[in-house]
Amino acid sequence: MDNKEVLLRVEHLCQYFGPTKAVDDVSFDIYKGEVFGLVGESGCGKTTTGRSIIRIYDITSGSVYFKGHRICAGTLSYREAIKAARKELRGNVTAERRAELEKIIADNKVEMEKANIDQKNADKEYGKQRAEEVRKEYEELIANATDPEEKERLIKESKDRIKAAKRSKIVTQIQMIFQDPIASLNPRMTVKEIIGEGLVIQGYTDKDYIEQKVYEMLDVVGLVPEHAGRYPHEFSGGQRQRIGIARSIIMNPEMIIADEPISALDVSIRAQVINLLNDLRDKMGLTIMFIAHDLSVVKYFSDRIGVMYYGKLVELADSDELFRHPLHPYTNSLLSAIPIPDPATEKTRVRITYNPLEEHDYSVDQPTLREILPGHFVYCNDEEEKRYKEKVANE
Ligand SMILES: Nc1ncnc2c1ncn2[C@@H]1O[C@H](COP(=O)(O)OP(=O)(O)OP(=O)(O)O)[C@@H](O)[C@H]1O
Numbered sequence: 153m154d155n156k157e158v159l160l161r162v163e164h165l166c167q168y169f170g171p172t173k174a175v176d177d178v179s180f181d182i183y184k185g186e187v188f189g190l191v192g193e194s195g196c197g198k199t200t201t202g203r204s205i206i207r208i209y210d211i212t213s214g215s216v217y218f219k220g221h222r223i224c225a226g227t228l229s230y231r232e233a234i235k236a237a238r239k240e241l242r243g244n245v246t247a248e249r250r251a252e253l254e255k256i257i258a259d260n261k262v263e264m265e266k267a268n269i270d271q272k273n274a275d276k277e278y279g280k281q282r283a284e285e286v287r288k289e290y291e292e293l294i295a296n297a298t299d300p301e302e303k304e305r306l307i308k309e310s311k312d313r314i315k316a317a318k319r320s321k322i323v324t325q326i327q328m329i330f331q332d333p334i335a336s337l338n339p340r341m342t343v344k345e346i347i348g349e350g351l352v353i354q355g356y357t358d359k360d361y362i363e364q365k366v367y368e369m370l371d372v373v374g375l376v377p378e379h380a381g382r383y384p385h386e387f388s389g390g391q392r393q394r395i396g397i398a399r400s401i402i403m404n405p406e407m408i409i410a411d412e413p414i415s416a417l418d419v420s421i422r423a424q425v426i427n428l429l430n431d432l433r434d435k436m437g438l439t440i441m442f443i444a445h446d447l448s449v450v451k452y453f454s455d456r457i458g459v460m461y462y463g464k465l466v467e468l469a470d471s472d473e474l475f476r477h478p479l480h481p482y483t484n485s486l487l488s489a490i491p492i493p494d495p496a497t498e499k500t501r502v503r504i505t506y507n508p509l510e511e512h513d514y515s516v517d518q519p520t521l522r523e524i525l526p527g528h529f530v531y532c533n534d535e536e537e538k539r540y541k542e543k544v545a546n547e
């Protein structure tokens with residue numbers, strides 16, 4: 153991809169649940185228009201990464217930038233630092249230490265304030281920007297409308313849409329398709345209500361407009377108008393996932409986080425959902441973060457792939473590059489788990505297990521994410537970095 157524009161930047165993201173470091177110092181960029189695959193075994197923090205990005209959590213620390221706006225900023229770490237310093241101040245401390253602690257408190261307060269302002273302004277600025285775009289769009293439509301009734305309808309519609317745009321949160325531009333298509337759909341709502349809900353929440357009041365949009369979305373995801381009045385339980389898993397997709401794209405997002413959208417589906421219909429997402433990517437210019445358990449699913453669909461292990465991003469590279477030069481032992485273990493379509497070779501396939509304690513000695517020489525080849529990052533220490541570089545040079 154030439155001319156890469158960073159749409160989403162995740163910087164030192166940490167999301168802890170008590171002692172569980174679900175996501176631990178994870179950084180990556182997602183470029184506009186690409187499919188970024190995030191893979192790793194159950195519990196490694198994939199969903200938490202996605203949910204942190206769309207601000208379901210007040211992240212522990214780190215930042216997330218969307219189109220340059222800081223949309224998530226961890227304040228928990230600042231608050232904890234302040235709390236710890238205050239506690240120490242209450243004890244017996246030297247004058248020198250007191251000054252240090254007071255500085256820690258002041259600095260962290262500044263950071264916390266910055267984080268809060270950034271998050272608030274991100275929405276405000278974005279809302280202004282969106283409202284202006286919508287206003288321009290309608291200005292032309294209204295000017296070109298010859299039928300007075302149509303003109304009036306457009307004026308009404310534009311008011312609604314500008315109002316909604318002003319209130320639009322930057323995070324509505326990032327929609328998540330949830331892992332479990334059954335649990336994520338309200339069983340007491342009709343498909344029409346489910347798909348239209350986002351617009352209602354955003355402040356749309358024009359029922360005809362909402363309905364028209366819902367039918368448009370049903371069509372886009374391959375469902376029919378008759379489905380609109382039914383309830384989620386009346387649908388198959390694949391259809392439910394389509395409902396989930398319709399619900400997210402009605403918001404006209406720039407980015408979709410698809411959290412294992414096909415894991416719960418029959419093998420026979422997985423390709424259909426992948427194809428649908430691929431179509432949408434082309435039609436709507438979507439950027440997709442695609443979360444999956446194993447590499448076989450993301451291989452053909454992703455431009456780049458990030459591999460996670462226990463809250464850490466352990467490898468990140470272009471798809472082809474990752475399959476050509478898998479470097480981290482965990483990536484190799486994931487690769488060895490992909491079944492081979494040829495039965496003869498499949499029989500001899502050796503599964504590599506990954507045991508971090510056997511693989512790495514991080515007692516002195518500590519690991520960080522390092523660039524081994526341009527754009528190819530591996531979580532490793534000095535000794536491993538040297539070894540990986542030699543390996544790729546000799547291949
Ligand atoms: N709300 C929460 N409260 C406490 N712990 C949580 C919460 N959400 C996730 N965790 C823990 O964080 C870790 C990462 O969970 P996460 O759901 O992100 O994994 P995942 O990679 O999406 O797994 P899977 O492939 O099974 O969906 C797990 O240890 C999980 O138990």
Ligand SMILES: [Mg+2]
Nearest residue numbers: 198199200331
């Ligand atoms: Mg998950």
